[in-house]
Amino acid sequence: MTSSAQTERPALRFVCAPSLFGSEQEFPALAAFVFVAIHAVAIPFIVSYPTAAAVHAILTAAAAILFSFAPAGRKWVAYSGAYICGCEVLWRMSHAPLFWEFAKYAIAGSMLISLMSGNVRRFPALALTYALLLLPSNIKTIAALPLDRAESEISFNLSGPLLIAVATVFFANIELDARDFQRIFIAFLGPVAGLAATVERDILGQTKIVFSTESNPLLSGGYGPNQVAAVLGFGALLAALLLVYGARTTALRFALSIVAILLAAQSALTFSRGGIYCMAGALLAACAVLWRDPLYRRGIAAFALVAALGFAIIGPALNSFTSGNLAERFSDASLTHRGDLISEDLSLWAQNPLLGVGPGMAKAWHLTGLAAHTEFSRALAEHGLFGLAALVVLAILxxxxxxxxxxxxxxAICAALLAWTFLYIGANAMRIAVPAFVFGLGSATFLPALSGRFQLSYSDDEVRSIH
Structure with a gap:
């Protein structure tokens, strides 16, 4: 697609560079549709059988590790990582016999093998610094708990920061074009479609649902609403980004609009507000950046119109289905228990300023006995000044x-990915692999096929005439 601009020198023209769906990087719509459809049909059956879900998880991790050994397999490791992120909540939901942080370690392991098997041209030292700053306080957890429990608490709380460090280094050594981003997004959307189908199946199978203004496991596949809502919301974000970045055909725009609206609606229906808030915040961050370019404003306005129409149609229906509780839930601006947990975390930090109380130990001091829901206050309470330094390093990164x-x-892509990451870990710490993977993805090198809305272009005759 080419547009002309009048200048003082007619030899100069502006050429619209390929967008995420540029003509030189055609979106594989049919393949994507088949991939997503297969998962929407198959996943609800797989998660009904813990053994089947475990086999699926092990085969997926094995494929990622095999890709990591291949000389040209680094991009496939990235695709596999996105796919594992999409599957993590499904595997947990199925009660598959896997250790809790399986997904994070599968992604980190395949990335480390890939880095060791190939060239490492860039090494962001700050990524390693961030992870190392969280290690000194481990001594407090080890001293306070039996070794097996200490290992479990450290793994639960530090696997996320570990994956952030590894993913940042990994993506710093990979170049991604438009087609690669499409594949990463679709690799995530496939299992997310399966998650949405599973949740919807379970909702339809309920004989009676008692609605309230609290998060409801009955509306999230019987699993934690916070994690389910976050994954569904992130899927909606990816579909929306693909739409805003210039889907070329009306059919594709329509399909992506439907996917984004349905995933957002399913996220809202869990009654966990975080999924919608993180998605909306990330979209606003991207749109704030893109709005400076007049050519993107049309796409943003079109998306806003579609979103408004979708909300106007689906919102009242969902609210009616929930007997008015959904609107009441999202009109509630309270932090639920998070405000109390943050206050208690800050109090713990004041009492243990240098090292904190150790990873996993703060919940013993919380009145509710709950683990921290906010990574920022958790880092201060459990890692002290070292945690504060780690947060500063993360912000600098x-x-x-x-x-x-x-x-x-x-x-705009970086703004969306980073905004979603910080919003998520601000509400749910690092319960799942997605925020760490997404933070790392922001470190990738974007090739010209993706970067650049405009480029200057001259024909040979025009170059000679200029000279």
Whole structure:
């Protein structure tokens, strides 16, 4: 697609560079549809059988590790990581006989093998610094608990930061074009479609649902609403980003709009507000960056119109289905228990300023006995000043990646990914692998096929005429 601009020198023209769906990087719509449809049909059956879910998980992790040994397999490791992120909640939901942090270690392990098997041209030292700063306080957990429990608490709380460090280094050594981003997004959307289908099946199978204004496991497949809502909301975000970034055909725009709206609606129906809030915050961050380019404003306006129409149609229906409780839930601005947990975490930090109380130990001091829901306060309570330093390093990492973005398109993608990450860990710590993977993805090198909305272009005759 080419547009002309009038200048003082007619030899100069502006050429619209390929967007995420550019003509040089055609979106494999049929393959994507088949992939998503297969998962929407198969996943509800797989998660009904813990053994089948475990086999699926092990085969998926094995494939990721095999890709990591291949000389040209680094991109396939990225695709596999996105797929595992989409599957993690499904495996947990199925009660598959897997250790809790299986997905995080599968992704981190395949990335580490890939890095060791190939060239490492860039090594973001801050990523390693971030992870190392969280280690000194481990001594407190080890001293306070039996070794097996200490190992479990450390693994639960530090597997997320470990994956952030590994994913940041991994993606710093990979170059992604438009087709690669499409594949990463679709690799995640496949299992998320399966998650949505599973949740919907369980809702339809309920003989009676008693609605309230609290998160409801009956509306999230019988599993934790916070995690289910977050994954569904992130899926809606990816579909929306693909839409805003220039889907070329009306059919594709329509399909992506439907996917985004349905996933967002399913996320809202869990009554966990985080999924919608994180998605909306990430979209606003991307749109704020893209709005500076007039050519993107039309796409943003179109998406906003579609979103408004979707909300106007689906919102009242969902609210009626929930007897009015959904609107009441989302009109409630309270932090539920998070405000109390943050206050208690800050009190613990004041009492243990240097090392904190150790990873996993803060919940013993919480009145509710709950683990921290906010990574920022958790880092302070359990890691002390070292945790504060780690958070500062993480913020510097994020800012440097955003600042180094080549152009508006890249900046918008980084803004969306980083905003979603920080919003999620601010509400749910690092319960799942997605935020760590997404943070790392922001460190990837975007090739010109993705970056750049405009480029200057001259024909040979025009170059000669200029000279």
């Amino acid at each position: 994020a800012w440097s990646r955003f600042k180094d973005a080549r152009d508006l398109s890249t900046s």
